[in-house]
Amino acid sequence: MSTTSTQPDLLYSEEEEALRAAVRDLLADHCDPADVITRIESDAPHGSAAWKALAEGMGLAGLLVPEAKGGQGASHREAAVVCEELGRAVAPVPFLTSAVVATEALLACGTDDLLADLASGRLIGALAVGLDTAPGAAFTTVRLEDGLLHGELTGIADAAVADVLLVPADDGGLYAVDGDAVTVTPQASLDLTRPLATVTLAGAPGRRLGEAGPAVRRALRAGAGLLASEQLGLADWSLTETVRYLKERKQFNRPVGGFQALKHRLAQLWLEVVNLRAAARGAADALATGEDADVSVAVAQAYAGQVAVHAAEEALQLHGGIGMTWEHPVHLYLKRAKADSIAYGTAGAHRETLACLVDLQAP
Amino acid sequence: MTDAEELRRRTRELLADRPPATTDRLDFLRARFDAGLAWVHFPEGLGGLAAPRSLQAVVDAELEAAGAPDNDPRRIGIGLGMAAPTILQYGTEEQKRRFLRPLWTGEEVWCQLFSEPGAGSDLAALGTRAVREGEDWVVNGQKVWTSSAHLARWAILIARTDPDVPKHRGITYFVCDMTDPGVEVRPLRQITGEAEFNEVFLTDVRIPDSRRLGEIGDGWRVAQTTLNNERVAIGGMRLPREGGMIGPVSRTWRERPGLRTHDLHQRLLKLWVEAEVARLTGERLRQQLVAGQPGPEGAGMKLAFARLNQEISGLEVELRGAEGLLYDDWTMRRPELVDFTGRDAGYRYLRSKGNSIEGGTSEVLLNIVAERVLGLPAEPRTDKDVAWKDLAR
Numbered sequence: 001m002s003t004t005s006t007q008p009d010l011l012y013s014e015e016e017e018a019l020r021a022a023v024r025d026l027l028a029d030h031c032d033p034a035d036v037i038t039r040i041e042s043d044a045p046h047g048s049a050a051w052k053a054l055a056e057g058m059g060l061a062g063l064l065v066p067e068a069k070g071g072q073g074a075s076h077r078e079a080a081v082v083c084e085e086l087g088r089a090v091a092p093v094p095f096l097t098s099a100v101v102a103t104e105a106l107l108a109c110g111t112d113d114l115l116a117d118l119a120s121g122r123l124i125g126a127l128a129v130g131l132d133t134a135p136g137a138a139f140t141t142v143r144l145e146d147g148l149l150h151g152e153l154t155g156i157a158d159a160a161v162a163d164v165l166l167v168p169a170d171d172g173g174l175y176a177v178d179g180d181a182v183t184v185t186p187q188a189s190l191d192l193t194r195p196l197a198t199v200t201l202a203g204a205p206g207r208r209l210g211e212a213g214p215a216v217r218r219a220l221r222a223g224a225g226l227l228a229s230e231q232l233g234l235a236d237w238s239l240t241e242t243v244r245y246l247k248e249r250k251q252f253n254r255p256v257g258g259f260q261a262l263k264h265r266l267a268q269l270w271l272e273v274v275n276l277r278a279a280a281r282g283a284a285d286a287l288a289t290g291e292d293a294d295v296s297v298a299v300a301q302a303y304a305g306q307v308a309v310h311a312a313e314e315a316l317q318l319h320g321g322i323g324m325t326w327e328h329p330v331h332l333y334l335k336r337a338k339a340d341s342i343a344y345g346t347a348g349a350h351r352e353t354l355a356c357l358v359d360l361q362a363p
Numbered sequence: 364m365t366d367a368e369e370l371r372r373r374t375r376e377l378l379a380d381r382p383p384a385t386t387d388r389l390d391f392l393r394a395r396f397d398a399g400l401a402w403v404h405f406p407e408g409l410g411g412l413a414a415p416r417s418l419q420a421v422v423d424a425e426l427e428a429a430g431a432p433d434n435d436p437r438r439i440g441i442g443l444g445m446a447a448p449t450i451l452q453y454g455t456e457e458q459k460r461r462f463l464r465p466l467w468t469g470e471e472v473w474c475q476l477f478s479e480p481g482a483g484s485d486l487a488a489l490g491t492r493a494v495r496e497g498e499d500w501v502v503n504g505q506k507v508w509t510s511s512a513h514l515a516r517w518a519i520l521i522a523r524t525d526p527d528v529p530k531h532r533g534i535t536y537f538v539c540d541m542t543d544p545g546v547e548v549r550p551l552r553q554i555t556g557e558a559e560f561n562e563v564f565l566t567d568v569r570i571p572d573s574r575r576l577g578e579i580g581d582g583w584r585v586a587q588t589t590l591n592n593e594r595v596a597i598g599g600m601r602l603p604r605e606g607g608m609i610g611p612v613s614r615t616w617r618e619r620p621g622l623r624t625h626d627l628h629q630r631l632l633k634l635w636v637e638a639e640v641a642r643l644t645g646e647r648l649r650q651q652l653v654a655g656q657p658g659p660e661g662a663g664m665k666l667a668f669a670r671l672n673q674e675i676s677g678l679e680v681e682l683r684g685a686e687g688l689l690y691d692d693w694t695m696r697r698p699e700l701v702d703f704t705g706r707d708a709g710y711r712y713l714r715s716k717g718n719s720i721e722g723g724t725s726e727v728l729l730n731i732v733a734e735r736v737l738g739l740p741a742e743p744r745t746d747k748d749v750a751w752k753d754l755a756r
Contacts, residue, residue: 007601010647011654243737258740263733270732271663278643299643302636351632360616360631363623 008285008296009077010278016081023060023085026053031091033329039092040192040332046161051093054082055121061099062119064107064222070116076222080229080284087233090332092193097158098124100226105166105174105219109210114164114176126162127219128177128199130155134345135220135297136353141212144169148203149177157343159184159197167201168212175206191339193332221297224344225287228280228300234337235273235311238330242266242315249320262318269314272307279303295357301350305341312337365403365414367421373412374400374425383431392434392468395426401434401467405451409463434469437700441511442466442473445589446519453536453577453585462517462538474515476506476539476563477586481756484727487530487583488746488754491565493522493537500524500537500575502545502568508721512548512561513697515541519589520570521582526752533751534582538574545569555713556693559701601649602642608672608704608711609638612679615708622682631682634675641667659736665718666728672703672715679708 012020030050039045055061063079065071072078079100086095098118102125106115117123129139132155142151149169159165162184165177183200209215243266246257256262279300286296312334316323323330341347355361377398381391395401396410400422405411426433436443443466450462465471482489491504502522512518518539525533539546545568550558577585605613616623616631644667648660680687691707703714719725733739746754 007646007650008643009650010643011650011656243739247739255740258742260730260742263737263739264726264729266737266739267729267732270737271666274660274663275637275640275644275667278647279640281647282643299636299639302632303640351629351636354636355628355632358613358635360613360628360635361620361623362628363620363625 006291008282008289008292010281010285012081012281013077016078019078020081020085022058023054023082024088026050026058027085027089027091031089031093033090033332036090036092036193036332037326037329045092045192045195046094046158047092048161050091051095051124052121054093054095055099059121060095061103061121063099064103065115065119069112069119071119076226076284076287077281080226080280083226083229084233084236084280087230087336088237090193090234090237090329090336094124094126094158094161096223096226096230097126097194098162101127101219101223102162102164102166104222105215106209108215108218109174111176111209114209117164123163124158124161125164125166126156126159127216128153128156128159128165128167129216129220131157131194131196131339131343132345133220134349134353135217135224137220137345137349139168139216141168141170142201144171144173145203147205149175149201149206150203152198152200154187154198155196156199157194157196159199160186160195165199166209166215167199167206168216169206172212173208174210174212174215176209177201177204177206181205189339191335193336194339220344221293222287224301224350225283225293225297227340227344228276228283228297228304231304231308231337231340232273232276232280234308234333234340235269235276238308238311238315238333238337239266239269239273241330242269242318245319256318265314265318269311272310276304276307295354298350298354298357301345302347302354305337305347308337309334309341365412365418367418370400370403370412370414370418370421371425373398374422378425378429378431383429388432389468389470391432393464395431396464396467400426402447405463409451409459410467434467439466439469439472441475442469442471445475446473446517449519449536449576449585449589450538452588455573458538458574458576466517471516472511472514474509474511474518474541475589476509476512476518476520476565477589478508479505480507484724486586487534488751488756489521489523489534490756491520491522492526493524493535493570495524495572496569498572500535500570500572502537502539502565502570504565506563506565507551507560509548509561509563510559512541512563513550514699517541518563519576521586523751524579524582527750528580529748530746530751530754531583532580534586535579536576536582536585537570538576539565539568539570540574543568543570550695550697552695554716555710556690557696557698559698602645604639604642606642607638607668608675608715609635611704611708611711612675612682615679615682622684627678627682630678634671634678638671638675641671659732662728662732662736665722666725666732669715669718669725672718673712676708676711676715680712683708 059072062071063074067073103118105127118125133139142149163179167175167177181204185198187196189196249256283296283300286293315330322328381394399412401410403411403414403419404416406413479489493500493502518541520537520539521534523533524535545566547564549562551560551562552558651658690709734741
């Protein structure tokens, strides 16, 4: 049984709120839902203008990188606020994959040149590990033969826009591979705003950065922890938008939101969102301080998936027919929420991790 | 303005004057009240020094370090948490002087005569009548779910003084003498076998008009002060991980490997996560209060804990298997203090059923969240403009 004497700081600081406001403003200009729906079926599903503004304009790609290495020297607390807002806008930008997961792997390896490139937004990085992989779980590697990499990796999120892929090989090393040296084949993905791809390496040259095991574990733990904040953003949008709509929508000569059966469902959802906010802040703060991080991340991920999915499912149902159309953005949230419930490990995988961490062993 | 240094000085003066080791407990508590160190935010002469409420901690820390006796606040919670703030806000000078000192020292226990068999969630529909006779009010009716009624010297009471106006407007707030011969207290046995609460029957109870709190017909507003203070008292607690109902079942799981099954394991882990998340939500609420940014999250905390307490204790009964078929003790008792996580799993399971009823049912709380937090339309009200006597019952 692990106990902690100090409590995590679960509030948002004034600076964090200012950051949130700035990101929200920017996304309102660059990432409105109608644009996102148009873009997801185009050849360029990613919002490159939005990413440029976030990464280069605001410097957000470098939040987790120390100033001495070309970053902003902020922490997971600020990165979590960004994830919340990106989730709220279901923005198709590679923040979580490049600025969090790939960046954490590079921090673990101490690869300063690539870190600076990612932090500045000059390059986008992607960790070539399947998006469904939980921290600490086994992952697929490619073959290293005569100094070149051979193999196929599937389910790699945001690989299509990555300039550099971080590829684990069968010698236990993590390799940086140029995006131009591999074949990236998009997969038809449930979540159109974070598309997956197969990465094929046919004798690709790579540069060994360090040990893959600890780097991947660290990267996935940060990804899982901050994903909870993205899920909070998804859930909060779903609740807020549904409440707004149900105050407006009238049937039977009254606002639909006045029916008690629906009021109770929305109140329950509010309670779940309030809980998720505490869990997500707990994980972000624990990643920032390093205190109790394994348990906090596992708790947040064991809880967040069901809330985000429930919120999006309720949003769809309570919108009625309009919620079932391609035109209305609620499907973007449903697809992202469902995909997020698998990303970086399912709730069940995180519960199993917790069983060991807090000594509640299986029979 | 009284600052921390001044309070520390006064506290040490009290301790020097009445060394706890050689002073009678009651003498010490009375002296503490008279020194203004009982509740420092109360006015001078009424147990306080008109100091900021947050400075109470300074006094309490000094007294605790010196081993001073306290007023056993858990035993007199209704007096401290509900009656006192209401008397302070609405009482006459004479009422404040008469009631507050023995209330705080615990010499006089208080109870609350609000709920009725016919007025639970709809408290304002209450039917206990108070009729004016000269300088007195004559009260008839029945109250229920009254803790401490069998120990209490005084009660805060709301009763109907005008049945001809809509229900919220015909209520008046009184202080009722529990030793009046018309007051009959009967234990109310609950599903756990014991009686934490009482039924109180009021038959021609005479209350002098000088024991009315607030104006005639203004009792509903006065009662809001009482009920708001009840809500302040909930929440704001700091729990360690596994500090609530999840603690006992987790310990049982660890100590008794023979009871484990895969099905129970999955359910336990899910509830453990939910309990930890609810704990974090409570902690976040506490941090918001400390930072002076109270949020609406408090309304949700009771809902969450009611459901979790019920599910977790239900799981524990099941985990215990054959032992879960047994019960520790059905003896009818009147416990003075109630611990939701005390006793056996079976008791916890049964007691927690009350958590979604007492202090506002979960269904009413969901309405409150939907209307006050989310701003959804209020329930249609057919009772607002109808005289109380014409309401359906």
